[in-house]
Amino acid sequence: MERADAREEGYAEGKEDGILTNQFQVAKAMLKANEPLEKVLRYSGLSPEEIERLKSE
Numbered sequence: 001m002e003r004a005d006a007r008e009e010g011y012a013e014g015k016e017d018g019i020l021t022n023q024f025q026v027a028k029a030m031l032k033a034n035e036p037l038e039k040v041l042r043y044s045g046l047s048p049e050e051i052e053r054l055k056s057e
Contacts, residue, residue, distance in 0.1 A: 027054055
C-alpha cells in the first residue's frame, strides 16, 4: 500500500510541476510580446511577485 501511495504522490507532484512550468512559459511569452501586466497576471495565473521575478531574469 505504501508503494502505491508514494507513486500517486510522485505523480501529483510531477503534474503540479508541469502546470507551473507551463504558467511560466505563458508569462514569458506574453512579457516578450509586451502584453500589459494585468493581462499576463490574468492568463498565466502567476502572482505579481512571480511575474516580477521573471522580468528580472
